[in-house]
Amino acid sequence: MFSFQNKDFHVGILGGGQLGRMLIQSGIDLDVSFKVLEPDANAPCSKLIEKFTVGSLSDYETVLNFGNSCDIITIEIEHVNVEALLTLNNNGKKVFPYPQTIQLIQDKGLQKQFYKENGIPTAPFQLIEGLESLMNQDLTYPFVHKIRKGGYDGRGVNVIKNQDELKNSFTEPSIIEDFIPFEKEIAVIVARNESGEIKTFPAVEMVFHPTANLVEYLFSPAQISEEIAQKASEIATQIAKKLPLVGILAVEMFLTKDQRLLVNEMAPRPHNSGHQTIEGNLTSQYQQHLRAILNLPLGETDIVLPSAMLNLLGEENHQGEALTIGLKDILAIKGVYPHFYGKKTTKPFRKMGHVTIVDENIESLKEKVNFVKRTLKIISNK
Amino acid sequence: MFSFQNKDFHVGILGGGQLGRMLIQSGIDLDVSFKVLEPDANAPCSKLIEKFTVGSLSDYETVLNFGNSCDIITIEIEHVNVEALLTLNNNGKKVFPYPQTIQLIQDKGLQKQFYKENGIPTAPFQLIEGLESLMNQDLTYPFVHKIRKGGYDGRGVNVIKNQDELKNSFTEPSIIEDFIPFEKEIAVIVARNESGEIKTFPAVEMVFHPTANLVEYLFSPAQISEEIAQKASEIATQIAKKLPLVGILAVEMFLTKDQRLLVNEMAPRPHNSGHQTIEGNLTSQYQQHLRAILNLPLGETDIVLPSAMLNLLGEENHQGEALTIGLKDILAIKGVYPHFYGKKTTKPFRKMGHVTIVDENIESLKEKVNFVKRTLKIISNK
Numbered sequence: 001m002f003s004f005q006n007k008d009f010h011v012g013i014l015g016g017g018q019l020g021r022m023l024i025q026s027g028i029d030l031d032v033s034f035k036v037l038e039p040d041a042n043a044p045c046s047k048l049i050e051k052f053t054v055g056s057l058s059d060y061e062t063v064l065n066f067g068n069s070c071d072i073i074t075i076e077i078e079h080v081n082v083e084a085l086l087t088l089n090n091n092g093k094k095v096f097p098y099p100q101t102i103q104l105i106q107d108k109g110l111q112k113q114f115y116k117e118n119g120i121p122t123a124p125f126q127l128i129e130g131l132e133s134l135m136n137q138d139l140t141y142p143f144v145h146k147i148r149k150g151g152y153d154g155r156g157v158n159v160i161k162n163q164d165e166l167k168n169s170f171t172e173p174s175i176i177e178d179f180i181p182f183e184k185e186i187a188v189i190v191a192r193n194e195s196g197e198i199k200t201f202p203a204v205e206m207v208f209h210p211t212a213n214l215v216e217y218l219f220s221p222a223q224i225s226e227e228i229a230q231k232a233s234e235i236a237t238q239i240a241k242k243l244p245l246v247g248i249l250a251v252e253m254f255l256t257k258d259q260r261l262l263v264n265e266m267a268p269r270p271h272n273s274g275h276q277t278i279e280g281n282l283t284s285q286y287q288q289h290l291r292a293i294l295n296l297p298l299g300e301t302d303i304v305l306p307s308a309m310l311n312l313l314g315e316e317n318h319q320g321e322a323l324t325i326g327l328k329d330i331l332a333i334k335g336v337y338p339h340f341y342g343k344k345t346t347k348p349f350r351k352m353g354h355v356t357i358v359d360e361n362i363e364s365l366k367e368k369v370n371f372v373k374r375t376l377k378i379i380s381n382k
Numbered sequence: 383m384f385s386f387q388n389k390d391f392h393v394g395i396l397g398g399g400q401l402g403r404m405l406i407q408s409g410i411d412l413d414v415s416f417k418v419l420e421p422d423a424n425a426p427c428s429k430l431i432e433k434f435t436v437g438s439l440s441d442y443e444t445v446l447n448f449g450n451s452c453d454i455i456t457i458e459i460e461h462v463n464v465e466a467l468l469t470l471n472n473n474g475k476k477v478f479p480y481p482q483t484i485q486l487i488q489d490k491g492l493q494k495q496f497y498k499e500n501g502i503p504t505a506p507f508q509l510i511e512g513l514e515s516l517m518n519q520d521l522t523y524p525f526v527h528k529i530r531k532g533g534y535d536g537r538g539v540n541v542i543k544n545q546d547e548l549k550n551s552f553t554e555p556s557i558i559e560d561f562i563p564f565e566k567e568i569a570v571i572v573a574r575n576e577s578g579e580i581k582t583f584p585a586v587e588m589v590f591h592p593t594a595n596l597v598e599y600l601f602s603p604a605q606i607s608e609e610i611a612q613k614a615s616e617i618a619t620q621i622a623k624k625l626p627l628v629g630i631l632a633v634e635m636f637l638t639k640d641q642r643l644l645v646n647e648m649a650p651r652p653h654n655s656g657h658q659t660i661e662g663n664l665t666s667q668y669q670q671h672l673r674a675i676l677n678l679p680l681g682e683t684d685i686v687l688p689s690a691m692l693n694l695l696g697e698e699n700h701q702g703e704a705l706t707i708g709l710k711d712i713l714a715i716k717g718v719y720p721h722f723y724g725k726k727t728t729k730p731f732r733k734m735g736h737v738t739i740v741d742e743n744i745e746s747l748k749e750k751v752n753f754v755k756r757t758l759k760i761i762s763n764k
Contacts, residue, residue, distance in 0.1 A: 005722065007726055025410055296713050297713045299713070304687065334681075
């Protein structure tokens with residue numbers, strides 16, 4: 001009889017970073033076996049599983065061969081060779097998210113068209129062939145300029161305030177978007193399993209630093225009205241149905257000052273905006289993704305305790321062998337959960353881990369966030 | 383600078399079963415590296431780490447060599463070569479729990495004497511050299527007959543109701559104990575780190591089947607008065623101080639019908655009575671054990687949600703390649719967390735995994751326990 005617990009059954013993950021690492025962690029208790037394809041031999045998954053293959057995610061043959069050795073293929077990063085996934089899928093291999101969905105996500109132009117065609121609210125936009133065609137237009141500043149392909153973690157997005165800035169912006173195929181002065185930025189993770197069951201996680205909120213224009217931490221649940229929370233969940237559900245989706249999808253949205261929700265971006269995989277679900281919710285985003293792609297019933301996503309999530313970035317001016325300072329101090333605080341990604345070398349702003357903090361009391365939660373933020377540091381070992 | 387996150391730093395675990403497996407799982411987020419020594423090449427830890435050594439836990443040289451390759455040594459089973467651990471400890475190696483504590487635990491006679499000498503309440507007892515010396519005594523039936531060394535998971539304990547039963551009991555050095563008609567059996571896990579910080583987990587209760595005399599499931603928190611809970615915590619703390627202890631210690635106690643607490647047994651390692659802490663408490667017993675032996679601040683042990691824990695045993699009359707049935711049905715229930723130990727073959731009553739169930743409502747929690755109990759089964763794949 002067939003079972004995903006059979007020793008020969010493998011879930012293949014394209015990418016071996018922290019998202020893959022946490023996905024593997026959440027599969028241990030279900031007794032799921034994994035294989036990973038990843039270019040960096042020292043990536044976070046490398047010490048966690050035996051079947052770790054070093055190879056390019058963008059090479060057709062490499063992805064095809066890897067996929068053929070697995071029973072289900074999933075991703076932890078979008079920048080993969082979709083042609084290989086299409087071939088695998090055409091040959092009957094289960095690929096979740098579907099290759100067509102990955103293709104859509106890889107291209108912000110296609111993403112925006114998808115929103116438009118399906119009545120998903122999003123900021124007005126225009127597809128741009130190159131910088132020249134843009135120069136000839138009558139433009140209203142500021143606006144947002146994004147490359148269609150290859151952006152990641154903030155790279156590939158510019159806010160353009162005047163023509164000089166535009167001259168130095170991207171020359172690749174791109175989109176321009178209205179600049180949205182938003183009140184909050186929120187995210188909803190939605191899951192859909194192969195049978196079509198759909199569940200959303202309660203919305204989380206990116207909390208910005210009061211003076212610097214930076215996401216300081218993430219807060220769950222988002223401090224928004226029940227009505228807006230409901231609306232956000234409906235939008236994410238609508239997207240999951242239209243894509244179609246198998247797996248999880250993180251949907252980032254702006255809540256505008258006039259209380260409209262506009263979808264900004266999405267990612268069909270575990271996402272930075274869902275880390276805190278490990279401690280804060282009944283089911284984690286990682287467990288939910290596994291359940292979805294293995295076609296198991298989805299877990300309930302209720303919040304157990306309010307939580308906050310801080311990314312742990314390599315300190316500026318520190319490069320080399322990583323050293324954690326302040327760990328004992330933060331572990332002495334109730335409800336603080338550090339997650340290190342096993343990266344042995346640090347560099348400025350490298351994501352070295354994250355910390356989840358839970359607390360019934362919102363004010364005390366915020367105080368703990370500030371304490372952890374100024375106490376826990378990754379420096380280089382000199 | 384020294385750190386347990388250095389790639390060359392290893393925590394060595396004697397034993398590679400499910401307790402070691404969950405200990406390793408809880409170390410991933412702290413970025414701790416482990417080595418395991420275990421006689422069974424297919425044990426639950428075997429797929430989880432690279433540095434898995436197949437070897438005897440009772441052989442002096444094997445344990446000594448393994449220990450010398452580690453920075454801290456701990457156990458997940460008491461039946462190990464203590465002489466090797468004493469040598470390692472004398473040579474300056476950190477061994478937690480201390481070898482002297484393991485020695486005490488290995489011998490139920492020494493354990494009982496320890497309780498007596500330190501004013502820890504326990505059932506009256508007598509050390510017995512052999513069956514013959516027992517036969518010549520004037521005995522009151524029923525009483526409990528236990529072998530001093532080598533008992534495990536119920537083996538090595540007989541309730542003796544008459545002289546015929548006594549004739550067929552153990553001939554090894556043993557103890558006899560008054561038979562205690564108890565109201566409840568509870569357990570408290572206590573942790574002490576190297577710096578001397580001590581914390582206890584809220585007591586849990588073994589719930590017995592109404593007709594069969596069997597532990598049906600474990601319930602957290604124990605349904606006992608605040609006063610008894612406090613007393614149980616004090617007893618565990620007293621033991622942790624007297625042993626002395628570094629690591630965690632599970633203390634099983636009887637609550638007698640006249641509301642006295644008597645210590646039955648203890649184990650200086652993660653324990654079956656603490657599995658539910660993974661989901662049910664702010665800190666798990668595994669995380670707490672790691673924090674204690676790494677001399678990190680201990681975590682708070684507050685209950686997040688009431689929980690129950692069911693052992694998942696191999697079905698009777700089933701032997702061979704394991705197959706799980708009913709998994710989808712139980713995953714459809716809110717707050718149900720199966721933990722499979724990665725054992726690919728089953729046999730009757732083999733511990734194949736456990737299930738934790740959380741629910742705010744006690745009645746609904748009990749209903750879920752019954753549903754999981756009759757639904758989830760491990761059979762052989764035919």
